[in-house]
Amino acid sequence: MICSVCGLVVGDRVIDVGSEWRTFSNEKNTKDASRVGSAENPLLEGADLSTMISIGTGDASFDDQGKPVYRNRRQMNSSDRSMVNAFKEINQMSDRLNLPRMIMDRANTLFKQVHEGKSLKGRSNDAIASACLYIACRQEQVPRTFKEICAVSKISKKEIGRAFKLILKNLETSVELITTGDFMSRFCSNLGLPSVVQRAATHIARKAVDLDLVPGRSPISIAAAAIYMASSASSDKKSAKEIGDIAGVAEVTIRESYKRMYPKAHALFPEDFKFATPVDQLPPP
Known part of the structure; x- marks a missing residue:
């Protein structure tokens, strides 16, 4: 280590902790290249440290039958593979x-x-x-x-x-039951509906389940029907087919759930919801 101004030798036995190779690209703002391979995978028996040999392109890389001489399957057991x-x-x-x-x-x-x-x-x-x-x-x-x-x-x-x-x-593991709220935000976001419609649809779906208006129906079809009802009452209207394409539910299924919810529509909407289309003018099932 030498002073660049006066040439004084500050240290003559300094260990260089940097990489042992020279780089000629501008890598000042990036980390040095690594030679240790990819990170370990603890889920594999060999911790993913098996040897991977690429297939060559020369004549010496293939046998008389045209098969590669080196095969990766020999380097990894069948379970890990x-x-x-x-x-x-x-x-x-x-x-x-x-x-x-x-x-x-x-x-x-x-x-x-x-x-x-x-x-x-x-x-x-x-x-x-x-x-x-x-x-x-x-x-x-x-x-x-x-x-x-x-x-x-x-x-x-x-x-x-x-x-x-x-x-x-x-x-012997368990998963929680799916509810209508699990899909509501994603469906409404994909449909481009505002948060007001999303909150109304969530309230409608929850109320319909509490009143047992849609027994036996899946949460996905209930959520889709609730979105259809909420959007029909707002200025951002979406058809049953548009909602069905996003939710992955048939249009007939949405209309069937909507048909069961329609008679109680006045009791399903939240009190502070601003109607662009009154309840009595909602599309008939």
Whole structure:
């Protein structure tokens, strides 16, 4: 260490704690490159420290039959390989649904528990992964519908539902019941409805459930019908088809729930709601 002004040697045995290689790019504002690979994955037996050999492009990389000489499957056991594939599937579905990392990690942990328990042996790993993501969403209080999970998965809704029931039975875990309020804010936001309509729809759905006007109906269809009623009474009107496309509910299903709520419409709206369309002029069911 030398003074740049007078040339005085300040220290002749100073340990350089920086990287041991030179960089020629402007990386002053960024961290040094790392040579230690990706972060460990505690869910895998080898902590994700297995060797991954890429397939070469030269003639020496393939045998007489045209198969690659080096194969990654020799470097990773079958259990870890199936889990890695499932984790990739969960990661892709989470990205398509814009879910945070916390939910993805919970889904990965659930899949590992199911995989180690071997209670669902013979079931498709993709179906189990989809069901684990559905359970993780409900446990983190941001539930998604089966149709939303099915839309980003390769598995049918029926198969995901079967895997969901088996996981709950074998892991002895529980999920809270879905309510209309769990979907209301997301549906109204996707429809571009103001907060006034959202509050009114939430009040209508809760009141309809309390008065037992829609027995046997799913919370999703009740929420969709409540949004339809609240928007019809406001200046931001939405059709049943528009709401059904966002909520993943058939237009007929929304109208059926709306038909049961319509006779008591005057008692369902909050007292401070400002009507653009009076209750007696709401669209008939």
